[in-house]
Amino acid sequence: MANPVQFLQQVRSEVGKIAWPTRREVFLTTVMVFAMAALTALFFSLVDWVIRLGVTAVIG
Secondary structure: OOHHHHHHHHHHHHHHHOOOOHHHHHHHHHEEEEEEEEHHHHHHHHHHHHHHHHHHHHHO
16 A cells, blocks of 8 residues: 555645646637537527427417
């Protein structure tokens, strides 16, 4: 079993190897996620509307 102090040193060493994103990259990625979520919501709303029109035409 590893020494706890040695373990924490290794963890700190590994964390130092992480390539952290810049503030700009985080911002752009967040904007893209919200844009894709909005486009997906719009797409499924339109599909729902078309299906509702079809079902109403068949039933009504």
